[in-house]
Amino acid sequence: MQKPGHTELLEIVAKSEPIAGKLRAIKRAQWPVQFSHVIEPAQAFLVATIASKIENTIWVLCPSVRSQELLYESLLNWRPNALFLSEVEFAAVENILPDPEIAAERLALLTQLEREQAPQLVIATRASLDQTAPRRGALQTALIQLRRGTNEKMERILEQLAGAGYERVAQVTTRGQFAVRGGIVDLYSWQAPLPTRLEFFGDQIESLREFDIDSQTSVRDLRFADILLGAADDQGATVRDYIARDHLKIAIEPEERFSADIQISAGWTEWGPEDFSDAFQDCEIGEFAIGDLMLAEAKRAQFAARLR
Numbered sequence: 532m533q534k535p536g537h538t539e540l541l542e543i544v545a546k547s548e549p550i551a552g553k554l555r556a557i558k559r560a561q562w563p564v565q566f567s568h569v570i571e572p573a574q575a576f577l578v579a580t581i582a583s584k585i586e587n588t589i590w591v592l593c594p595s596v597r598s599q600e601l602l603y604e605s606l607l608n609w610r611p612n613a614l615f616l617s618e619v620e621f622a623a624v625e626n627i628l629p630d631p632e633i634a635a636e637r638l639a640l641l642t643q644l645e646r647e648q649a650p651q652l653v654i655a656t657r658a659s660l661d662q663t664a665p666r667r668g669a670l671q672t673a674l675i676q677l678r679r680g681t682n683e684k685m686e687r688i689l690e691q692l693a694g695a696g697y698e699r700v701a702q703v704t705t706r707g708q709f710a711v712r713g714g715i716v717d718l719y720s721w722q723a724p725l726p727t728r729l730e731f732f733g734d735q736i737e738s739l740r741e742f743d744i745d746s747q748t749s750v751r752d753l754r755f756a757d758i759l760l761g762a763a764d765d766q767g768a769t770v771r772d773y774i775a776r777d778h779l780k781i782a783i784e785p786e787e788r789f790s791a792d793i794q795i796s797a798g799w800t801e802w803g804p805e806d807f808s809d810a811f812q813d814c815e816i817g818e819f820a821i822g823d824l825m826l827a828e829a830k831r832a833q834f835a836a837r838l839r
Contacts, residue, residue: 537609541583544576549809554584557779557793565794565801568810574783574795575602577811578652579609581781581793588644588651588778592791596656598783603654614640616655616770619662631706638670638722638763644773645671655770657782657789663766667773673761677729679739679754685716685731692718695760704744707763717742720756721763727756 544550556564569577578591591606593599596618603615617633641664644651675691677683689711693699697718698708703726709718719726728749730738739756740749774780782791785800799805 541580562792567799573811575605591654591781592657593783613652618659642670660771664770665762665765666767669762669765677756721759
């Protein structure tokens with residue numbers, strides 16, 4: 532028997548009537564839609580199933596950072612493009628600078644949400660919604676995009692960087708810096724995971740690459756690079772402001788006072804007699820022994836057969 536792929540497994544579950552009925556309720560906006568008896572290891576799979584059928588940006592809101600990390604790691608098996616919104620470290624402590632890597636990750640994610648060129652799946656904690664963020668529209672306004680092969684005057688780019696508060700240095704070592712050597716410009720944008728190296732031939736960007744800070748060697752070629760000229764320090768809004776009216780919120784193990792469109796819980800959270808028809812329960816067939824490849828493959832096939 533051919534081994535079912537990830538997409539096929541999601542499709543099988545989505546077509547099962549108990550789940551299909553609740554997916555129809557989601558599409559009709561009959562809130563809240565509740566999924567009970569979903570054990571923790573299956574919650575990411577259920578989120579992936581919902582996301583495969585709903586063409587909206589979805590925020591998955593977890594009760595803690597630990598549960599967020601566990602769900603995200605499992606979800607990557609089904610939705611490798613899912614986004615992880617890190618909480619701000621020391622959010623409640625004054626005069627403590629946030630981790631620059633976390634700050635950059637948050638800026639990159641919020642910038643992607645502002646563009647919203649396609650529905651996104653965002654994994655966050657409930658507490659993170661009330662943490663500060665740049666005002667809506669500020670990131671998009673402050674962003675410029677540099678493309679390989681286009682005509683751009685190097686002097687104009689340098690003026691923009693200096694005007695936005697970037698520091699000119701001999702060698703780039705941290706975000707918010709740029710360096711110039713002949714026709715080469717190194718710059719490290721506030722939201723970028725790695726710095727960018729531009730090589731000019733006249734007024735044309737001939738080469739655009741990411742490079743490693745320590746070795747100063749190129750990591751990969753880029754077709755384009757987004758440069759954030761401002762708004763990195765703007766904290767006039769909260770993450771909650773980035774949840775648009777057509778976005779959906781999924782609460783994992785919801786609290787009574789927390790409002791969400793969709794609720795997923797290991798216990799029974801619905802009204803009426805307890806129902807197990809759409810339950811995701813513990814099953815020995817779904818437990819794959821680490822290091823035992825043959826047994827794992829056999830169990831996977833049995834697991835798929837049960838879903839059918």
